[in-house]
């Protein structure tokens with residue numbers, strides 16, 4: 001055998017988890033959440049997701065083409081993921097053209113201008129959401145009333161109120177008697193969520209979010225310590241406030257189930273790129289988010305505390321990484 | 336609770352192909368090539384001329400310096416040349432070529448050595464003249480390793496039976512089949528090093544070896560050898576990791592284990608030392624694992640040093656498929672730290688613990704993505720380094736800045752590259768960085 005053998009250097013074995021695998025695991029895990037959104041909000045949910053994903057892919061493609069890179073970054077799944085996550089933070093009746101702009105901002109401002117995958121400081125989906133929040137403050141906080149009023153704001157999406165209204169109606173009427181109790185609980189819960197200013201696509205089912213979160217954590221797709229520390233912090237802090245003054249402050253379970261906290265803790269805060277990678281830093285990051293969420297919600301007068309909390313903690317991630325550096329083996333001190 | 340170190344990775348083991356296969360003796364072939372620098376240190380000097388008849392076990396080269404060892408003929412035969420030949424490392428090095436006598440037998444004209452009457456110095460000289468080197472892969476001369484200077488002391492003698500590299504089962508088989516030799520070797524080392532405590536560290540996936548050695552240890556209570564089961568985790572067999580696992584101490588950066596009183600030796604080396612003193616047989620053969628999905632008949636073989644790699648693979652039935660895909664490779668050593676081999680026209684050397692022919696099964700193609708800062712490498716690195724940052728610096732060519740990120744503490748175990756989901760060649764670039772820094776220092 002005189003064939004040239006292939007030369008390269010060790011290691012020759014690799015873990016099976018690859019970056020696209022990680023991204024697609026999260027995307028697959030989002031399918032039940034998307035299904036729930038479609039169940040609650042009908043076609044408008046799916047349309048919104050389709051539009052943001054498209055916007056993200058187009059933007060990614062344009063930027064990579066401008067840099068004359070191979071379009072391989074489209075295949076890593078991260079742009080699709082950003083698109084879905086962005087849509088999940090939007091109210092169901094949000095105008096599609098705005099959503100498209102949001103996707104553009106998410107990938108363009110949130111990721112590509114930083115240098116692409118892995119280079120950005122802020123979570124792209126949340127950055128897109130923040131962009132929309134500042135550009136269209138009314139549209140993005142118009143959740144609760146499913147009547148025509150909302151859509152007089154943008155006449156371009158006439159089809160949406162129809163879908164939304166119908167799906168809500170059918171959801172309550174088509175349920176068998178046997179499930180009545182469950183349905184009622186669900187509805188109340190749902191009302192609780194909707195009663196607040198929240199009620200975006202991805203906040204529909206806390207149980208589903210938790211389930212998916214546990215699955216992803218167990219498969220080690222993301223760092224389970226981040227959602228756990230956020231939820232712990234929010235629970236403890238809001239319990240303290242609740243005990244001090246139950247009249248003035250909301251109960252911990254309300255805090256946990258509303259305002260997109262679970263969505264943020266499980267899907268936004270765990271973005272590997274924008275969260276710390278040191279074992280200790282991860283905990284501080286989660287504590288920080290939990291603390292800020294409670295602070296902003298209770299005292300800041302801003303309902304969407306989660307988004308700002310995560311973005312704020314994103315900005316200190318490099319610092320956290322530095323401060324929580326592990327002592328090198330065989331060294332006495334850090335550094 | 337099994338003992339272990341902090342961090343590390345869990346690659347698939349691939350050991351079941353050979354871990355129950357007893358060691359088979361490889362027959363003699365026609366030609367042998369003995370490179371004179373199979374060990375770490377100065378090349379050895381040939382003692383033979385072309386045409387000279389040599390007997391099996393006869394000394395054919397003497398140490399070229401203190402850090403250097405002797406070489407012996409693995410067969411009865413005639414020296415056919417003393418010239419440059421390809422070493423498995425890829426370089427051409429002075430080598431002794433021997434044409435085997437077709438009637439060469441396994442007979443050895445050697446006598447046991449009365450080691451108890453030796454001084455420490457004489458013991459070390461014997462090791463050097465027996466050609467003894469570490470058989471774990473590094474091939475560091477044993478007489479240097481076991482020469483404890485007067486200002487140091489070996490408090491803990493740790494015998495390394497981890498064999499944490501996937502595929503390899505040579506040490507496993509040595510422990511299972513040569514427990515007597517292992518114990519004898521420990522007895523000898525204890526005699527000269529007088530450690531306070533002796534451990535044998537074995538990963539828990541070698542239950543049979545643990546049991547067999549425990550039985551053997553029970554027969555020698557005076558040696559007080561403690562057999563320690565360790566968690567199966569890579570790189571458990573790295574000296575520092577093994578010390579940390581068993582004694583929960585770290586080896587301070589910039590020092591060697593002996594500074595802290597630890598001496599770690601590969602279990603195969605210990606058995607080989609015992610064989611030498613008990614029978615007079617110098618280091619002329621070793622156990623090699625031949626495995627991988629592209630090998631017809633994976634096996635553990637007792638191979639004369641100098642056997643051609645091609646003959647060795649033929650003896651295992653050769654390759655399943657001669658059509659090497661894009662990713663199929665021939666390796667010397669394990670898949671985590673071993674070396675890819677470009678030619679099969681090289682001999683088995685003292686440091687060859689395994690020869691692997693990997694197929695697409697083990698080495699699927701891999702794409703590279705940017706670092707997603709997932710932190711997997713940080714949680715894999717047994718030295719607690721930040722491979723992600725090191726990797727970014729390496730990509731920019733900032734090799735000197737890497738020193739501040741403790742590049743020199745990296746032991747090139749490849750755990751970081753193994754886990755990186757973005758397929759970034761981390762350890763590969765660290766090796767380059769180290770080499771460049773070394774050259775800059777010299778220049």
Ligand code: SF4
Pocket residue numbers: 715716717718719720722744745746747748749750751752761762765
């Ligand atoms: S940085 Fe070095 S020591 Fe750490 S995992 Fe990578 S190769 Fe091993």
Ligand code: SF4
Pocket residue numbers: 277705706707708709710711712713722723726754755756757758759
């Ligand atoms: S494992 Fe790879 S992708 Fe993850 S932080 Fe390390 S270098 Fe970056």
